[in-house]
């Protein structure tokens with residue numbers, strides 16, 4: 001017992017000496033002296049590395065159907081405002097090289113579809129996963145990332161083509177392949193007839209009012225107006241005290257029902 005106590009004391013003293021050296025010249029008090037409080041010492045000295053995310057208000061900005069010629073501008077705006085987002089990408093685009101920039105800037109990348117052809121991908125399980133594997137391989141080639149997040153084209157509640165018939169099986173298979181899928185609870189309607197940036201921004205503001213602390217916003221980096229309304233979206237949620245996070249498999253999953 002004595003030996004263990006001595007060992008603890010020695011480790012504790014070493015930690016405190018190191019902390020003292022690191023914090024020399026700074027007005028930081030490291031008052032704890034117990035080895036049991038080692039974690040406390042570290043969280044005090046290195047708050048950026050150890051402070052957990054505690055703000056319950058989180059907005060996840062998500063962009064579907066890119067990359068397109070507008071994606072670099074979307075990335076520039078996100079960087080300018082220092083926020084991270086998520087891109088659910090497709091494969092039939094001339095801009096797949098932009099996927100590398102998405103990941104390099106710290107954003108999340110998720111699978112959406114290779115073809116985004118509802119009639120084709122929802123015609124059968126085999127057809128869906130042939131397409132799904134194709135976009136997975138492209139993302140890996142372009143980014144080196146084997147992502148584990150995805151969004152169904154049209155969302156999991158889509159009634160297009162044969163989707164409703166095979167969706168229960170699709171969800172099971174997606175999960176068994178280690179993926180989480182994400183729908184949304186706030187829609188910009190930027191690809192659904194909304195023609196101006198100000199209307200899309202209003203849709204997001206009004207559509208997120210009663211959603212709660214966790215908001216997943218659906219946008220498309222295929223539209224010119226997205227580039228125009230995005231700064232307003234960021235300013236809006238910042239003013240309301242939201243943090244901006246990229247989605248990951250552990251994120252709160254917003255799933256549609258029928």
Ligand SMILES: [Zn+2]
Pocket residue numbers: 064065112116153154
């Ligand atoms: Zn889509």
